[in-house]
Amino acid sequence: MxxxxxxxxxxxxxxxxxxxxxxxxxxxxxxxxxxxxxxxxxxxxxxxxxxxxxxxxxxLGQSEQAVAARSQVERVDGQALAVADFVTLRRAGLCVMPWLEVERPGQAGRLVGIDPLAAGCFAQTDSPEPENSLEPVDSSEPMESSEPSKKPEPVWTPTLNGEPFIDISEAAALAQNVAPRNVSLSLLIVSPEPASALPADYRMTGFSLGPDTGxxxxxxxxxxxxxxxxxxxxxxxxxxxxxxxxxxxxxxxxxxxxxxxxxxxxxxxxxxxxxxxxxxxxxxxxxxxxxxxxxxxxxxxxxxxxxxxxxxxxxxxxxxxxxxxxxxxxxxxxxxxxxxxxxxxxxxxxxxxxxxxxxxxxxxxAGAGTGTGTGFRQSPWPWLALPLAAAGLIMALLAQSLPLVFVAVALVFAATGIAAPFAIAALSATLARKTREPLARWRHTELGVMARRLALPLVALQFALAMVLAVQALVTVFEATFDEWLGQRLAADYFIEVPAGANADAAAQWLAAQPELAQSGDWHQVVRGVAQLPAAADPEKSRKAQSVDLFAIGPVSPLLTMWSLQAAGDQPWQGFAAGAGVMVNEQLARRYPLAVGDSLVLTLADTRLELPVLAIYADYGRPAGEVLINLDLLPAGYVPAFESLSISPGDSGIEVITDGLQRLWQVDSVRVRDNKRIRELADAVFDQTFLLTRAMTFVTLVLAAVALLIMGWVFFSTRAWYFRLLQVWGLTRRQVLAQLARLALTLTLSITLLALPLGVWLTWILVHRINPLAFGWSLPMAIYPGFWLQLGIVSVLIGLSITLLMRSQLGGSGPKPVSAASLGGDER
Structure with a gap:
């Protein structure tokens, strides 16, 4: 057995x-x-x-969880933190931990240096708000408890373990070999009791790895x-x-x-x-x-x-x-x-x-896929295309979340993928019935057979063409729009950083007194910081309290009035110059939400301001909310995070300006940045953003083209004996090749034409639906018929390539004998 x-x-x-x-x-x-x-x-x-x-x-999720709802220490004078500040605070009895971020050159990802010994006090300190603790602490005893057995385990060890977290000594060694701008030191702190225990030279602010971006x-x-x-x-x-x-x-x-x-x-x-x-x-x-x-x-x-x-x-x-x-x-x-x-x-x-x-x-x-005709009577699938497309279009228009938009796109793609081959077959059958020329009738009928037999590669090519068309339009319009926006934001030739402790107001008065700048007006003072927005008192309004970036500018120069605004009232810049209102970026207008004419309440250094929204401006490249305010409205106690001067010196040159500011501020040098160089760097960064997108779309299009080429060639080859019958009917070999070329070109160009409306619709979805939900800002809709022509040329090349490959197939012997088995159920 x-x-x-x-x-x-x-x-x-x-x-x-x-x-x-x-x-x-x-x-x-x-x-x-x-x-x-x-x-x-x-x-x-x-x-x-x-x-x-x-x-x-x-x-990012690990690091955000590790520092969730924590506070950090900053110097009141705005100077960068150093090791001496850490020593001073620890000697004052405060629980402080260093957080050293180092961006490695030529490698992906930042490293974070921490001190496990200094982090021990975080585990031993009960936060007054349990949800703000780094990890749940088993013991509910206060710090004053005299029982040493109740000492909790350090919670930083399991959380900050392995990359990107390393010992701070290793991070400090790496920091010696990178540029200073790639190194950032923060001091995390547990709120002292009482609050007056913090030395007067320091203040506490919130610590987060990024803004509240929804x-x-x-x-x-x-x-x-x-x-x-x-x-x-x-x-x-x-x-x-x-x-x-x-x-x-x-x-x-x-x-x-x-x-x-x-x-x-x-x-x-x-x-x-x-x-x-x-x-x-x-x-x-x-x-x-x-x-x-x-x-x-x-x-x-x-x-x-x-x-x-x-x-x-x-x-x-x-x-x-x-x-x-x-x-x-x-x-x-x-x-x-x-x-x-x-x-x-x-x-x-x-x-x-x-x-x-x-x-x-x-x-x-039902006999699907067999026999002749358009295929509508053999399969129920074509009739599903219409309800699927209707459901997808309605959902895409009304959906307020990104997953629902993706579902809508999937429904529309499924509908078009089902309908495209049957549409070509139905149109071919209609043309075949209406024509009286035998050769044209044969050609139309054969086109319908090819559309059904090559349905999968044809639909794949249609999807690839639509995706390439939409992504190309998105990338092109983004590059053009972003370049225009950078031209507005970086309209000045240079900007000069105000050194720590220097008097920016004195510099502004000095610049206003310079004859050439006074005549052109091409300069303004910039103050950046943070403002607080309260939650809406009206429960019907979904406005949540949040921190936003503050962008204070004065005086209003021609460099500002050239900005293009998405929405604005009458003479917005005149009202802004008079301090009669503020402007907000598109991200804040969408998220808060706000419209032109709405009243906005700001809290700046314990000062409450309530001003109307004069305009909404585009702010590409980041999701943070921003408020643009006149510099004269800033309260006296407001501490800026950054100050600079934007200047276009004209014929006098930037050296005259920098020499005068050095004498005024009594410093050896001032930091000047060329906005042209910044613009080049920004363009390079955003080119990297779409590198993966372009690679995927290009390779996908190549795959689809090669697959259709292979499938078309093999399909034509298997029917070569059938095409040789055209020679029996009296056509020359050149005429047979011409008929095959017309067939191949008609098929590829038909699927390209069907891909165009899908690609245009997908472009609209990307710029008006997905982009605002995914990034927080929208882009203008644009189409590029020149690129459509390029896709048409690709389709023509595929069709011609199939024809060239068929030349060798038509040069063989006589027609292949046809068996009864090969005719059963197969389309001839």
């Missing part, structure tokens, strides 16, 4: 069967190469994006994840189409093996092992390439995250290879073995007459 179950295959038989089935790829190596490249490139793109977004969420950073990362998912979807369609083509070509081989006694279950097991090996050999290098991609663009991604959301990207945790490998392996298996699931549903429909959903999903009993 054999100990081997009948369901298993002996090793020798398995090896022979595997060799017999794999011989298909020895005859068609291009298909194997296409499958491997699609899996590897999709894995690379998804792994790179997923690695960066996971690192950002994990490291989870905009998470939305930004979700945006990247959604784009990565779209790339996976397109690649899955392409992978499915190429794999399905191979399975269709192997049907005769499967039938021959079954005649020799091989069970279908054994064939399915060998096919499972085959796709597992292919996936493993393609996914592993794809994951490695994805990690390499993440490391390459990680520095720019971190800069973009810091610039867009004022939240730095910290160094990540240990790399996890198992998750992306398992995820991509599962996706490949599901995509390639979906036919087995369909067969299972068919058996369900056969055994259970009431299993109507299974019949609908598989098209059982």
């Amino acid at each position: 054999s100990l081997i179950p009948k369901s298993l295959i002996p090793a020798s038989q398995f090896s022979n069967l595997f060799s017999a089935l794999f011989s298909h790829y020895r005859r068609h190596p291009l298909q194997l190469l296409a499958l491997a490249l699609m899996i590897m490139l999709a894995t690379m793109l998804w792994t790179g994006v997923n690695h960066l977004t996971t690192q950002a969420r994990a490291s 989870e905009l950073g998470d939305s930004f990362l979700l945006n990247l994840d959604a784009l990565g998912f779209l790339v996976l979807l397109i690649t899955a369609l392409l992978l499915r189409s190429v794999y399905q083509l191979g399975m269709a070509q192997r049907r005769d081989s499967f039938a021959l093996l079954q005649r020799f006694g091989v069970m279908p279950s054994a064939i399915n097991r060998v096919l499972l092992v085959e796709i597992l090996l292919l996936a493993l050999l393609s996914v592993v290098p794809g994951v490695w390439l994805g990690r390499l991609l993440a490391g390459t663009v990680g520095g720019g991604f971190g800069q973009a995250l810091d610039s867009l959301f004022d939240t730095p990207l910290y160094a990540g945790q240990a790399e996890n290879w198992l998750t992306p490998i398992a995820t991509m392996m599962a996706i490949v298996l599901v995509v390639c073995l979906a036919q087995n699931v369909r067969a299972l549903l068919l058996r369900m429909a056969a055994m259970l007459p009431f299993a109507l959903p299974a019949k609908l999903l598989t098209g059982a009993g």
